[in-house]
Amino acid sequence: STKCILRISCALPCIEEATNRTQKRKTMDWIHNVLNIVAPPFIFLVLCLFLPLFRLPKLLISFLRSFFFTEDVAGKVVIITGVASGIGEQLAYEYARRRARLVLADIRGKILTKVADTCREMGSPDTVTVAADVTDVNDCKRIVDSAISHFRRLDHLVSNAGIASVSRVEEYV
Numbered sequence: 001s002t003k004c005i006l007r008i009s010c011a012l013p014c015i016e017e018a019t020n021r022t023q024k025r026k027t028m029d030w031i032h033n034v035l036n037i038v039a040p041p042f043i044f045l046v047l048c049l050f051l052p053l054f055r056l057p058k059l060l061i062s063f064l065r066s067f068f069f070t071e072d073v074a075g076k077v078v079i080i081t082g083v084a085s086g087i088g089e090q091l092a093y094e095y096a097r098r099r100a101r102l103v104l105a106d107i108r109g110k111i112l113t114k115v116a117d118t119c120r121e122m123g124s125p126d127t128v129t130v131a132a133d134v135t136d137v138n139d140c141k142r143i144v145d146s147a148i149s150h151f152r153r154l155d156h157l158v159s160n161a162g163i164a165s166v167s168r169v170e171e172y173v
Contacts, residue, residue, distance in 0.1 A: 074099035075125070077151040079143060081134050082161030084111040091158055096124035103147040105130045106161070126151070134161045 078095050082088035084106040092104055096119035104119070106112055109131025116127040130146050132139035147154050 073156070075101065076155035077101050077103065077147055077153055078156040078158065079103040079105065079147050079154060080158040080160060081105045083115050084108040088160040089115055091160060092119055093122055096122040099123050099125060101126045101151055103128045103130060103143065105132045105134070105143045107131070107133045
């Protein structure tokens, strides 16, 4: 009987500790469930209320800048690299709409004439194309030299050329 009491008294702290752990786990589960219900709508409400307040000054400044400080690029000489597709092509069209004189450069020379023709149709008074690889320093010098020799000046440089490779993540690892 003494052995039994001794064993029970030794096991009693373990039983109490297990009970405490179970109680803590139940409490944490309850807090977790409450936060899962309360937090998302609260965060959404806070974002809906405060995000416009933070964006409003930026929007106002952007509007004022575009209204009062627009640069007239008509007649200015602009070099744009990477114009065969994507952002570079659209930049070339936008500068052409604003009547800028363009020097279009890309590694894919065959597509350049099509983009240059479209730029002329959109309003660019003069467009020069240069098939060049911007990773080569000599080609970069040739782009600038062609702008200077044809237009006698350079006002803007849009360095847009880039390479994107599309492949699976496993191929990089």
